[in-house]
Amino acid sequence: MKQSQLLLSTKKAIKSKIEIASHQLLIRGDFIEELAAGIYSFLPLGFLVLKNIEKIIREEMINLGAQELFLPALQPKELWAKTTRWKKMDPPLFKLKDRHQKDFALAPTHEEVITQIAQKRIYSFRDLPKAVFQVQTKFRNEMRATGGLLRQREFLMKDLYSLHQTEKEAILFYEKVKNSYFKIFRRCGLSPFLVEASSGTIGGTLSHEFMVESPSGEDRILICKKCGFGANMEKIGNIKNCQKCKGRMERKNAIEVGHVFYLSDKYSKSFNLKFSAKDGQKSYVKMGCFGIGLPRLMAASVEINHDERGIVWPKEIAPFLVHLIPIPSKNNAIQKEIEKTSDFVYHTLQKSKINVLYDDRKNRTPGEKFADADLIGIPIRVVISEKTLSKESTEIKERKEKEGKLVKIKKIINFLVK
Ligand SMILES: [Zn+2]
Structure with a gap:
């Protein structure tokens, strides 16, 4: 590409007060432009980076044996009422009405849709296991949308959903996804901590977050200096000593770049998603869900990979080599x-x-x-x-x-x- 042809207008400085390094550098380097608070256009250079991140994620998802699909962002209220999240997730659920005054949500996550799809397709143990993923635009009606790509109201996300017969198999897959996430983050120039997390409005019985240590991060995590055990303070509060080894816990600011959940049968129950086992017994399908926000990953990579003069892109996600x-x-x-x-x-x-x-x-x-x-x-x-x-x-x-x-x-x- 010839630079004279590229839609690119770098800025020496920014007038407005932007404190987060990644936000500042991505705007000055003309990778992104803000349309409204928390809503960004990806300009040609920024879109190249985003596509590279997407390519890495897609490769690792396919390595896991997951199949790609594409689900709608616009979803009827009835779907969300089934899991009671129409109320429970407000905020940050984005709600709107169509011209017939019917309620819709702009989805921040897709457990409801995927469970409904599975319910019409999974009947027996022969139909399991399955794993599906998509890279799709999500919406969150945030109270504060500052921080550039770290807190967006509209953002691209990879979400993966798993369907298994037993908890044991589901957890085994959960562990595999964790490994594949570490690979993805390494390829994007990051080496995050894995911490125990709260399941929040997604729910389930087990949840971990991938955290990149950074002063710009809005999450507070505690890491044990002795054994490396980590947890989100949202989950364990401000304890001083490690649950595992009693070592001293250190407090850090961090950016969450990935979140994995073992959902158990939370959604299968709401949608009556059952399969019959070999012996004819019917059980609820065990589910998991696994997310990575692509723009946030891009911003986290800039937080870690920059100096006083600008960005230092890792080779695999750089717009050009x-x-x-x-x-x-x-x-x-x-x-x-x-x-x-x-x-x-x-x-x-x-x-x-x-x-x-x-x-x-x-x-x-x-x-x-x-x-x-x-x-x-x-x-x-x-x-x-x-x-x-x-x-x-x-x-x-x-x-x-x-x-x-x-x-x-x-x-x-x-x-x-x-
Ligand atoms: Zn410890």
């Missing part, structure tokens, strides 16, 4: 040579399927180009200038490193794919 930056020269002949070489490198990278953003803008100083590059945080910077050309080289620098190194133009592909 390489930022190609020619440094203009006032000498015409040299300028022509720089342009020719840069075009050549650009096409060579593209041919090798290396995702590259080419800063072909003519009216920018080197300082402005480097400041933009540092702000938007593409992992590898390739600079072509009079100085590098005199050695038939480019200067390659990783965003997270201070110094770059000269690499011969002929060897650039070998260097980048190694």
Whole structure:
């Protein structure tokens, strides 16, 4: 992609008072734009990151054996009344009326819909187990929607639902999902803590959250310094000593990036979702649900992966892998040579399927180009200038490193794919 063609307008500073680093950097780098409180547009750079996160999550869900589907956001009141959540979840359930004055919800989660679908399809032990997931827009009628992508009213979420015969099988799957979540978060540049959590309005008997330690986080967690046991303070209160080893608990602020629930038969009961076992006995299907908010994961990754100059994207979710930056020269002949070489490198990278953003803008100083590059945080910077050309080289620098190194133009592909 040529940068001159990209819909991108970075900002040196923001006038309004935004305290959260990820919020500030994502706005300054023009990844997102606020439409209203807690409602964001994803601009081309931001959407590339979101799509990369979605790709990672989809891969790991398919590895788990889950099948993808797509459920409606707009749902009738009757569905929510069945589980009494029409009342219990208000707030934050988003409610509205259609033109016939019928009540609807804009769903924040999909247990009701999925249980109803399963109830019409699961009859016997032969139909189990099943796991389904979707990546879909969710809504929450938040009281306060500040904090950028950390607290949105409309957001993209991956939700996975599991259906099993027994609690034992359901918990085994729950453990598998936990492992797959750790993989997803690692691929997004994060290493979260797993903490025991309260099940809240989702319900069920067992629940864990994946927490990324960050001063911007709104969750308060306690972590045992000795054995690593962690819990959300919402669940255990402000205790001093660990339940497991009596070690001292340390208080931390954290961002929740994933939440898993073992629901048992809470929803199966509401919708009479039963299956007949081998011996003909009927039992309620045991369910689990597992969520990851994609924009929040993106913001958490920025919280952890940035410095004073901008974002430092982990390679797998970066909008581009390489930022190609020619440094203009006032000498015409040299300028022509720089342009020719840069075009050549650009096409060579593209041919090798290396995702590259080419800063072909003519009216920018080197300082402005480097400041933009540092702000938007593409992992590898390739600079072509009079100085590098005199050695038939480019200067390659990783965003997270201070110094770059000269690499011969002929060897650039070998260097980048190694
Ligand atoms: Zn402990």
